Amino acid sequence: DTGVSQDPRHKITKRGQNVTFRCDPISEHNRLYWYRQTLGQGPEFLTYFQNEAQLEKSRLLSDRFSAERPKGSFSTLEIQRTEQGDSAMYLCASSPPPPGLAGVETQYFGPGTRLLVL
């Protein structure tokens, strides 16, 4: 399977614990996005990487959240001191460079990591 993969698929943790999620994008996709989806809502943008550079972070990404993409391939998303409000599905998407100056690339989503904070 050469799609976007995420690990773990499910995580249950106690409030106050730290958690880390991993995303492996499609090979040669230089763009990587993290989104968060809560029940009954559409996904919301968290952050974006182009290669190893983190170019945009949402205001949703509080100081407890940090994301990295050290070698421009896989990415990690860490949540420190988890809160019950962090319970959600965390989705990773990757895309190739856009087709031309005015083009928009297709983002391919991974299966997500479902987090439950007790």
Place this chain on the structure above:
Amino acid sequence: RKEVEQDPGPFNVPEGATVAFNCTYSNSASQSFFWYRQDCRKEPKLLMSVYSSGNEDGRFTAQLNRASQYISLLIRDSKLSDSATYLCVVITNYGGATNKLIFGTGTLLAVQP
């Protein structure tokens, strides 16, 4: 006000019916538009892009009205397998590098046998 608004439904329709979903977006600078499909507990998947000229893919037709900031999706001859949440998505790129997707809440479709 949310940047992308959709009726959450659910839309309960019999097999073979035609169903239409609508979506409005608030930012007139939005420049790219999509419909994504999301099955229960799965990731979103691109269904189709949406253009002002309208586009059709089999039983699915999407339309964009920039003047009204309105996007529609029409599904003809509904199948049981069409049951899913349909997410309206826009990209509003303020000249930056990010083509982040802005999602509506989604419209739930349940096709009944």
